[in-house]
Structure formats: structure tokens, C-alpha cells
Amino acid sequence: MSGRRVALVGGGLSVFGVRAATWGELVQEAGRALFARLPELAGKDVDSLFVGAAQPERFAFQSHVAPLAAELLGLRPWKVVQRTELACASGQSAIRSAYAAIAAGLSDVAVAVGVEKMNLPSMAEANTSMADVLDRPWDGVQGATAPPFFAMCAQRHMKEFGTTPEQMARVSLKNHAFANSNPTAQFYEKRFTLEKLQKLPMVAPPLRLGDCSSMTDGAGAVLLVGEELARRYTDTPAWIAGTAQSTDFHNLANLPSLTEWGALRRAGQELYRTSGLGPGDIDFAELHDCFTISEIIEYEDLGFCPKGSGGRFIEEGESELGGRVPVNPRGGLLGCGHPLGATGIAQAVEVLDQFQSRVPPARRVAGAEVAMVHNLSGSANVHSLMLYRRGN
Amino acid sequence: MAATASSPAQRPEVSSTQEARTGASPPQGAGGEPPQRTPFLLDFYPLEDAHHTRISRFFDELRAGRFVTTWCPRDQKLLWPPRVVCPDCHGEDLSWKELPRSGHLYAFSAVLAGAPLGMESQVPFVVGLVELQGVPLRIFSRIAPATYDRLEIGDPVELETYPVPGDRVFFRFRPTSPR
Numbered sequence: 193m194s195g196r197r198v199a200l201v202g203g204g205l206s207v208f209g210v211r212a213a214t215w216g217e218l219v220q221e222a223g224r225a226l227f228a229r230l231p232e233l234a235g236k237d238v239d240s241l242f243v244g245a246a247q248p249e250r251f252a253f254q255s256h257v258a259p260l261a262a263e264l265l266g267l268r269p270w271k272v273v274q275r276t277e278l279a280c281a282s283g284q285s286a287i288r289s290a291y292a293a294i295a296a297g298l299s300d301v302a303v304a305v306g307v308e309k310m311n312l313p314s315m316a317e318a319n320t321s322m323a324d325v326l327d328r329p330w331d332g333v334q335g336a337t338a339p340p341f342f343a344m345c346a347q348r349h350m351k352e353f354g355t356t357p358e359q360m361a362r363v364s365l366k367n368h369a370f371a372n373s374n375p376t377a378q379f380y381e382k383r384f385t386l387e388k389l390q391k392l393p394m395v396a397p398p399l400r401l402g403d404c405s406s407m408t409d410g411a412g413a414v415l416l417v418g419e420e421l422a423r424r425y426t427d428t429p430a431w432i433a434g435t436a437q438s439t440d441f442h443n444l445a446n447l448p449s450l451t452e453w454g455a456l457r458r459a460g461q462e463l464y465r466t467s468g469l470g471p472g473d474i475d476f477a478e479l480h481d482c483f484t485i486s487e488i489i490e491y492e493d494l495g496f497c498p499k500g501s502g503g504r505f506i507e508e509g510e511s512e513l514g515g516r517v518p519v520n521p522r523g524g525l526l527g528c529g530h531p532l533g534a535t536g537i538a539q540a541v542e543v544l545d546q547f548q549s550r551v552p553p554a555r556r557v558a559g560a561e562v563a564m565v566h567n568l569s570g571s572a573n574v575h576s577l578m579l580y581r582r583g584n
Numbered sequence: 585m586a587a588t589a590s591s592p593a594q595r596p597e598v599s600s601t602q603e604a605r606t607g608a609s610p611p612q613g614a615g616g617e618p619p620q621r622t623p624f625l626l627d628f629y630p631l632e633d634a635h636h637t638r639i640s641r642f643f644d645e646l647r648a649g650r651f652v653t654t655w656c657p658r659d660q661k662l663l664w665p666p667r668v669v670c671p672d673c674h675g676e677d678l679s680w681k682e683l684p685r686s687g688h689l690y691a692f693s694a695v696l697a698g699a700p701l702g703m704e705s706q707v708p709f710v711v712g713l714v715e716l717q718g719v720p721l722r723i724f725s726r727i728a729p730a731t732y733d734r735l736e737i738g739d740p741v742e743l744e745t746y747p748v749p750g751d752r753v754f755f756r757f758r759p760t761s762p763r
């Protein structure tokens with residue numbers, strides 16, 4: 193990492209779920225939470241705004257959303273104001289873009305907002321929007337949405353490596369249990385057992401309802417600043433210690449593998465190389481568990497365990513608190529819901545909350561110093577990673 | 585002057601007015617039923633005729649029962665979906681090549697819930713990645729008619745075409761050895 197250091201110094205979230213609130217109201221809730229947490233922050237100091245939003249045109253019939261969000265938050269950014277779109281990774285894209293602007297010296301104080309309003313009066317319309325994430329005239333037209341795509345990944349992983357539906361259900365059980373200590377989670381205080389999860393209806397076999405993250409309404413906001421400004425806002429920032437991204441092609445015919453995500457492997461190696469850290473240095477990870485099988489493949493391709501043994505990694509408790517790498521203490525996308533643009537922001541807020549010991553003991557990773565955040569997007573053909581280090 | 589990479593070797597068809605494009609026949613149901621107009625931004629199917637795309641040949645061949653895609657002679661490479669420029673060498677001199685109509689299931693699932701607009705009435709439906717016979721291509725497709733529980737990885741499938749409202753055509757794969 194070269195250039196100016198960048199710190200994540202504050203964050204706030206709306207409650208995630210099926211919300212009686214509009215796109216703009218969710219943005220306001222997240223902004224209010226951010227300003228409430230940072231009394232030293234004045235709107236006039238924010239020089240840049242990045243808005244992570246995957247599909248406001250289709251979900252909220254609204255484009256040009258960055259200036260709209262600025263108005264809702266009372267900001268008048270004069271350095272950079274823009275939206276970032278990368279489907280399920282739109283939120284992290286906002287943070288990466290703010291990071292790049294600050295590291296380059298273009299911005300000093302930037303807000304990254306992430307938001308999605310996914311629950312519509314007609315869920316078929318919402319599902320139509322999900323089907324245009326993939327190559328619409330060739331794959332979407334055939335009925336390709338996320339569940340059947342990740343179901344095929346699960347089917348192949350089961351065939352090639354012997355992964356079981358019970359191992360997948362254990363990912364869901366873990367993340368839902370964590371979500372029980374997170375009042376912003378869609379499934380806060382919703383209790384599940386392994387037996388109950390394995391009896392939920394099939395959505396796209398072999399994936400059941402409990403294997404799939406939800407269509408969720410939610411928003412989040414974080415503040416990023418240049419290194420010399422960090423102490424103005426907090427004694428314990430989260431320093432951005434690395435970031436990486438890698439891509440495979442888009443049409444499903446041009447994906448090299450369903451069970452080994454090459455782009456994730458390459459992004460992970462780049463992150464480890466540039467940060468000088470390795471999988472063994474990660475105190476906890478917020479991984480993109482859009483489906484249970486995703487988290488299992490991510491353990492493998494990030495090097496937490498050998499290829500094919502992701503099922504055993506969860507079974508043996510290695511991703512629980514006290515395991516080799518605790519994964520998704522926030523509750524994950526499975527437990528918190530997955531408002532596309534907001535997810536990456538909420539994961540970053542969890543990192544800061546963990547570093548600042550603001551989370552309840554049920555999900556606290558004691559003494560955490562290094563955290564990884566991962567998002568995939570589309571057909572797992574793009575992977576985005578961030579590494580944070582606790583500041584003292 | 586020699587053509588440079590930034591000047592197209594072949595000038596594509598350009599209409600000076602939007603009216604020229606609307607000469608295409610209006611959307612109409614395949615069975616002669618009253619025209620069914622899906623709003624463009626909710627219509628999954630591409631506009632297939634030469635007024636709207638430079639790969640209308642793909643759909644013309646499909647209508648005649650042939651499954652084709654583009655081939656880059658310079659890279660000796662099949663390009664799927666059909667392209668007007670090779671993404672590898674950026675050449676425009678692509679040719680059409682016929683693809684096998686048969687293949688087998690590499691992976692598959694079924695949509696039991698959460699279908700997009702226009703597909704709700706088809707639920708449950710099976711989708712899968714079809715590995716074509718003898719060519720290095722796995723194409724995502726609807727698998728029909730099919731029941732998820734009766735399929736296995738490796739099952740043989742065969743291409744078939746079907747009409748789409750608006751005088752259009754598309755393809756899917758049908759299992760050839762029903763269990």
C-alpha cells in the first residue's frame with residue numbers, strides 16, 4: 193500500500209428488513225445514525241459523497257441518485273459526488289472509491305452511503321431486476337437469477353467434493369445465530385435449528401429457503417478520512433490496510449468453473465501480497481454469504497482451508513468464534529438480509545464496531561486487530577476485498 | 585491510409601431517424617392471438633431483426649433450425665454469445681459456425697419460487713448448463729420439458745426452438761432420454 197493512509201472512523205445503519213419506508217427514507221435513517229455517532233462531524237466538512245446503489249432505476253424508479261442522497265443528508269460535496277454500481281458489491285465499491293479519492297489527495301473527508309429498496313408491491317418485478325444482473329438477453333432470458341446459479345455451484349461442489357446439505361445448513365445456522373445479537377438484522381431474534389433449516393421449502397434445489405439471503409430494504413453510511421484527520425473523529429479508527437479486486441467474464445458460458453472461483457483466488461492472493469499478511473493473520477472475516485454454498489467456497493478460495501474442505505471447515509466450527517477464522521459475526525447476508533447496495537457498508541460498520549468493542553459478547557471477536565471484508569457480485573465473476581487494521 | 589484499430593473496417597448500418605427502425609413488424613403472438621406488447625424494459629427477449637441488431641443472422645439461422653455462433657479465424661476460437669468484434673484480437677472478420685444441437689447436462693437446478701415477471705406461470709421450471717457435444721462450450725439454458733427430480737448430471741439433451749411474441753424465436757434444450 194502506497195500513498196496517504198485512509199481511516200474508516202464512523203458508521204451508521206438503518207434497520208434491515210421488509211421496511212415500511214422508501215429508498216430516500218432509508219438513506220435518511222442511515223445518515224442520521226452516522227451523524228449521531230460522530231458529534232464532531234458537520235455536513236459542511238464532507239467534501240465527497242459516494243452512493244452505492246445497485247438498481248435504483250428498477251427498484252425505486254430513480255436515477256441520478258448521488259445528488260438526491262446529498263440533499264437527503266444535507267451535504268453539498270464539492271470534490272467528488274457520484275454513484276457506484278457493482279450489483280451486490282455496490283456498497284463496497286463506494287468505500288473503495290472513497291478510499292481511492294482520499295489516498296490520491298483528491299478528497300479529505302468522504303461519506304460512503306449504500307442503499308437498496310428491494311421489497312416492491314410486485315415481487316415479480318423485483319425478481320425481474322435480479323434477472324438482469326446476469327447476461328440478460330442470453331442467460332437472464334432463460335431464467336437465470338441468483339438462486340439457480342448458486343444452486344448449480346452447490347450441486348457441482350456436492351458432486352466434486354462431497355459437500356452435504358447439512359454442512360450448508362450449518363453456515364445458515366451460524367449466521368442466523370450471530371444475527372440474534374444484531375438489532376439491525378432482518379432476522380434479529382428469529383431462532384433456527386439445524387432441523388428446522390433443513391425442512392424449509394426448496395427455492396432452487398439443492399438450496400432451501402434458509403440457504404438463501406433475502407430481498408431486503410436497508411441503508412448504511414460510513415465516514416472515511418485522510419490520516420491526519422482520523423483523530424478528530426475517533427481514538428480507534430479502522431485503517432484500510434489493503435484492497436483488491438479481480439474479474440472473470442460475464443456470460444455463464446465464459447465462467448471457468450462453478451466450484452473454484454478463480455477471480456476470488458486472484459484477488460485474495462493480491463490482497464495478501466500487497467498487505468504482507470496471510471490467511472492466518474485474519475482475526476475475523478465478513479464474507480459474502482448470499483448463499484450458504486458461497487461462504488463454503490470462499491473459505492477455500494481465500495485460503496482459510498484447502499480446496500474441497502469448506503464443508504468440513506464449517507462442520508468443525510472453524511468459522512465460529514474461537515475457530516481458525518470467525519466468519520460473519522455481524523450475522524452475514526443470511527442473517528441480516530441483503531439490501532444490495534447497503535451490504536458492503538454494513539460489513540464495514542461491523543469491522544469498526546468490533547474494533548471499538550461496541551458489539552455484544554455473543555458476537556464479539558476478542559482482541560481483533562485485522563479484519564477482512566469480501567463481496568462477490570453477479571455470477572461470482574467479480575470479487576472485491578478490503579482489509580482493515582485496528583488503530584490504537 | 586491504412587485502417588487503424590479505431591476506425592471500423594466495416595461501417596455498420598446507421599439509421600438517420602428513429603422511424604426507420606420502427607419498420608419492424610409489431611409484436612404479435614406466435615399463435616395468431618392479439619398482439620402482446622411487453623414493455624421493452626420488462627421484455628427479456630432481444631429484438632432480433634436487422635433493424636435492431638447486427639447479429640440477426642443468429643436468429644434467422646435459429647428460425648431455420650440451425651444453431652450457430654461466431655468464430656474468430658485469427659484466434660481459432662468460438663465466440664459465445666455471437667459477437668460483432670472478437671473480444672480477444674478485436675478483429676471484425678468473424679465467420680459463422682454451426683454448433684452441435686446435442687449435449688449433456690453439466691449442472692442444473694430448478695426455479696421453484698422467485699421467478700421474474702412473465703415467468704411466474706412457468707414455475708417450477710428447470711435450468712442448466714449444457715455442455716455441447718464435441719465443442720468447448722457450456723451454454724446456460726431452460727431445460728424443458730423436464731422434472732428436476734428425474735434428471736441427473738450427464739443426461740443427454742437436444743436443442744429445440746420455440747416462437748416468441750413479436751415474430752421472434754428462441755432456443756432451449758429438451759432431455760432426450762426421459763427417466
Ligand SMILES: [Zn+2]
Binds near residue numbers: 656657658673
Ligand atoms: Zn480474435
